[in-house]
Amino acid sequence: MDKQKLLKLAENPNHILGIYNYCNRWCERCTFTSKCLNYKMGEEHSDDSEANDINNKKFWDQLTEMFKITLELLYEDAEKMGIDLNAIDTKEIEKTEKVLQQKTDKHICATESYKYVYMVKKWFEAYPEISKSKQDELIQQAELEITSTDSVKEIEKIKDLIEVIHWYQFQIHVKAKRAIHGMLDNFSDDDDSDYPNDSDGSAKVALIGIDDSIAAWGELMNIFRSQENEILNILVHLERLRKTIEKTFPKARAFKRPGFDD
Numbered sequence: 590m591d592k593q594k595l596l597k598l599a600e601n602p603n604h605i606l607g608i609y610n611y612c613n614r615w616c617e618r619c620t621f622t623s624k625c626l627n628y629k630m631g632e633e634h635s636d637d638s639e640a641n642d643i644n645n646k647k648f649w650d651q652l653t654e655m656f657k658i659t660l661e662l663l664y665e666d667a668e669k670m671g672i673d674l675n676a677i678d679t680k681e682i683e684k685t686e687k688v689l690q691q692k693t694d695k696h697i698c699a700t701e702s703y704k705y706v707y708m709v710k711k712w713f714e715a716y717p718e719i720s721k722s723k724q725d726e727l728i729q730q731a732e733l734e735i736t737s738t739d740s741v742k743e744i745e746k747i748k749d750l751i752e753v754i755h756w757y758q759f760q761i762h763v764k765a766k767r768a769i770h771g772m773l774d775n776f777s778d779d780d781d782s783d784y785p786n787d788s789d790g791s792a793k794v795a796l797i798g799i800d801d802s803i804a805a806w807g808e809l810m811n812i813f814r815s816q817e818n819e820i821l822n823i824l825v826h827l828e829r830l831r832k833t834i835e836k837t838f839p840k841a842r843a844f845k846r847p848g849f850d851d
């Protein structure tokens with residue numbers, strides 16, 4: 590994509606400004622694809638398997654090209670605003686950023702959401718065994734002709750629930766960290782300002798990921814009864830994390846995500 594094409598896409602009045610900043614990035618399941626600039630930009634190469642393959646040179650060439658265009662536009666906009674980006678003291682910024690990153694990593698929302706990533710990983714390491722016993726059970730039911738249609742539906746449902754859990758497994762941590770980072774960075778800003786805060790938006794996305802994950806785990810627990818204790822342990826952890834994020838970002842739930850909450 591060249592600069593002119595990108596600018597033309599950005600001019601489309603049907604697009605919702607910044608919708609992609611607070612979504613869950615699950616474009617496959619999104620109802621706003623026609624209103625999303627980010628989606629449209631990706632669409633250009635959607636049929637090009639090489640451009641979508643992270644192991645292919647074309648993918649990285651495309652990313653480099655996008656980086657150059659973005660940087661070019663950034664410098665142009667900064668100049669219009671009277672900002673000289675070359676005059677920025679990058680060493681000082683790097684130093685501040687390092688401290689900020691360390692504080693972010695140690696925050697309870699970051700450590701606990703990271704812990705969740707590993708709890709999920711651990712549960713799924715044991716999943717082949719768990720799944721095998723469930724499959725044996727379903728096969729047995731099918732052989733006895735008890736509920737063959739329900740068995741197929743149940744297998745599909747399990748797949749769907751697992752997809753939801755995996756989708757949010759890392760995203761909750763990433764969004765929680767972004768929220769903390771922003772909060773610490775703006776520590777001295779006016780907290781009572783009416784201006785929507787990016788930290789609250791990121792925290793809201795993390796919370797939505799937690800809500801959906803809790804629902805998915807709850808359904809999995811009903812399916813895999815033998816896993817009740819293990820899943821309950823994960824659910825308790827998620828619920829604690831949900832409360833901690835809500836307490837840290839009391840305005841997050843009320844944050845209006847462009848498009849989704851309008």
Ligand code: SF4
Pocket residue numbers: 608609612613614615616617619620621622625626627628
């Ligand atoms: S708003 Fe929807 S289409 Fe756009 S990036 Fe997010 S999930 Fe994808």
